[in-house]
Amino acid sequence: YRNYHKCPQFDGPFLAKISGAWLLYHTFSGKLNLHNGALLRKYGSFARISPDKVVTNDPVVLRHMSSPRSEFRRGTFYDAFSIQPPLRNVLSQKDEKLHNSLRSKLIRGYSGKDLPNLEADIDARIVDLVNLIQTESSNNKLIDFSASAQYFTLDVVTHISFSAPVGYLRQNRDVYSYISKVSDYLQVLELGANSPTIQRILDSGLMAPFRPKTTDTDGMGAMMGMASKAVAFHYAPDAKAYPDMLGSFIKHGLTQQEAESEAMVQVLGGSDSTATAIRMIMLYIITHPDVYAKCVQEIEANEHVFTASHSITSADSRKHLPYVQACIKEGMRIWPPLQALNSKLSPPGGETVNAVFIPGGIEVCHNAYTTQRRVEIYGADAEYFRPERWLEAAAEAGKPEADGKTRLARMESTLELIFGSGRFGCLGRHIALIELDKVIPVLLRNFQWAVADPSRAIESKCYGVFVQKGMWLKATPRTEY
Numbered sequence: 334y335r336n337y338h339k340c341p342q343f344d345g346p347f348l349a350k351i352s353g354a355w356l357l358y359h360t361f362s363g364k365l366n367l368h369n370g371a372l373l374r375k376y377g378s379f380a381r382i383s384p385d386k387v388v389t390n391d392p393v394v395l396r397h398m399s400s401p402r403s404e405f406r407r408g409t410f411y412d413a414f415s416i417q418p419p420l421r422n423v424l425s426q427k428d429e430k431l432h433n434s435l436r437s438k439l440i441r442g443y444s445g446k447d448l449p450n451l452e453a454d455i456d457a458r459i460v461d462l463v464n465l466i467q468t469e470s471s472n473n474k475l476i477d478f479s480a481s482a483q484y485f486t487l488d489v490v491t492h493i494s495f496s497a498p499v500g501y502l503r504q505n506r507d508v509y510s511y512i513s514k515v516s517d518y519l520q521v522l523e524l525g526a527n528s529p530t531i532q533r534i535l536d537s538g539l540m541a542p543f544r545p546k547t548t549d550t551d552g553m554g555a556m557m558g559m560a561s562k563a564v565a566f567h568y569a570p571d572a573k574a575y576p577d578m579l580g581s582f583i584k585h586g587l588t589q590q591e592a593e594s595e596a597m598v599q600v601l602g603g604s605d606s607t608a609t610a611i612r613m614i615m616l617y618i619i620t621h622p623d624v625y626a627k628c629v630q631e632i633e634a635n636e637h638v639f640t641a642s643h644s645i646t647s648a649d650s651r652k653h654l655p656y657v658q659a660c661i662k663e664g665m666r667i668w669p670p671l672q673a674l675n676s677k678l679s680p681p682g683g684e685t686v687n688a689v690f691i692p693g694g695i696e697v698c699h700n701a702y703t704t705q706r707r708v709e710i711y712g713a714d715a716e717y718f719r720p721e722r723w724l725e726a727a728a729e730a731g732k733p734e735a736d737g738k739t740r741l742a743r744m745e746s747t748l749e750l751i752f753g754s755g756r757f758g759c760l761g762r763h764i765a766l767i768e769l770d771k772v773i774p775v776l777l778r779n780f781q782w783a784v785a786d787p788s789r790a791i792e793s794k795c796y797g798v799f800v801q802k803g804m805w806l807k808a809t810p811r812t813e814y
């Protein structure tokens with residue numbers, strides 16, 4: 334009875350109003366994003382998913398909660414991301430002052446301002462990726478692109494973070510079994526993020542022996558060991574100032590212990606997310622023949638912007654390949670790469686946001702899946718992959734609507750929400766977008782792609798982060814490159 338009355342004004346399944354069972358069950362299924370989406374389609378912009386949690390897809394509410402002066406705070410969701418509890422990192426820190434201070438030490442590294450070699454480092458990993466696909470696809474062999482995409486993002490993130498890639502692409506294998514072990518762990522991570530009771534158990538001393546350790550020979554522990562060695566190297570008394578992310582963090586005052594934790598946030602936050610973006614953008618392009626043909630045509634007409642070593646600058650990609658850019662945006666819109674709850678806690682007295690009163694002590698969660706399919710923002714065909722919508726909106730840029738905003742501005746500010754916003758927005762957004770600007774055109778230019786079995790294009794489960802396997806593609810080198 335008490336649970337039911339925590340926020341009776343929000344509708345939802347009866348089980349969700351009286352207990353956490355509904356949320357737990359659907360988290361476990363790996364399809365919570367779709368179940369939450371179905372509730373929002375039924376109940377409107379808010380739906381109850383547990384006694385003290387509601388889910389929303391209202392962009393105004395989402396932006397408000399993360400804006401600099403908002404009274405909303407991080408919810409229990411973030412407790413799950415302390416990789417070495419009780420130490421808090423930027424993703425799990427709930428104290429506003431400490432979180433702000435951490436962000437200020439990290440921001441120059443993440444924004445690329447302290448990374449003079451950022452694009453060159455990504456280019457070097459693109460060369461590895463192209464070589465891997467070339468070798469693997471010889472003799473008409475199929476390639477598992479789900480693995481290649483993640484090898485690429487892991488090598489990029491370890492390269493720019495620690496000055497050297499682990500070498501996933503060159504070795505063409507899951508080094509430390511990191512991907513397979515972390516894929517298993519993601520389900521537990523999401524269960525803890527969505528249920529404070531489970532998180533308390535995971536944080537208890539009882540579970541300490543099962544937590545990853547830097548001395549492990551595989552999985553997350555092995556990666557933590559590698560990160561810890563890289564950090565020790567950077568903090569050595571005679572170490573020079575490295576032009577990488579750790580070097581930037583040191584320059585801005587991060588302690589060695591904080592750096593170890595942040596290094597793992599980079600790997601966890603920066604690999605699965607961007608790998609999903611690469612896979613899904615590619616999959617949507619190559620399964621839409623008209624879109625695919627237009628991309629190739631645009632790339633061929635702009636051959637001069639590619640270098641001999643298969644690279645293109647992010648600036649050239651944005652300037653010369655507007656259609657490919659529209660595909661990148663549309664791919665991330667139709668399949669937001671991260672679809673976790675990212676809950677924010679309402680202030681004690683409650684607050685009215687966009688004409689909806691949210692009582693105090695309620696966690697408001699995000700459903701990226703339906704936020705990115707809102708028809709009043711993206712048009713009546715928002716359910717479909719149609720990159721042209723971005724070019725049409727850009728062509729209307731001179732015509733603001735009733736509220737003074739253009740359609741393009743509204744679409745872009747809504748799309749940005751896939752990275753969160755304001756004081757909690759993704760720190761790695763800039764890096765992720767540069768990776769996409771570069772890698773998507775190069776993959777389309779150098780190979781001709783086909784899905785091996787259209788009835789099983791990819792296996793995908795959503796634990797906030799996607800666990801994706803079995804994206805078997807046929808890649809035929811385009812002879813001229």
Ligand code: HEM
Nearest residue numbers: 423424602603606607610670675752753757759760761765
């Ligand atoms: C397409 C790729 C990516 C997507 C869609 C994405 C999305 C997100 C989202 C939704 C959040 C949480 C926002 C919130 O709490 O409200 C976040 C936070 C974060 N992301 Fe990303 N991300 C991506 C790539 C990256 C990369 C490549 C890195 C690192 C190199 C990274 C590092 C981080 C960090 C450090 C945070 C925590 C920020 C904070 O707590 O203040 N992300 N990201």
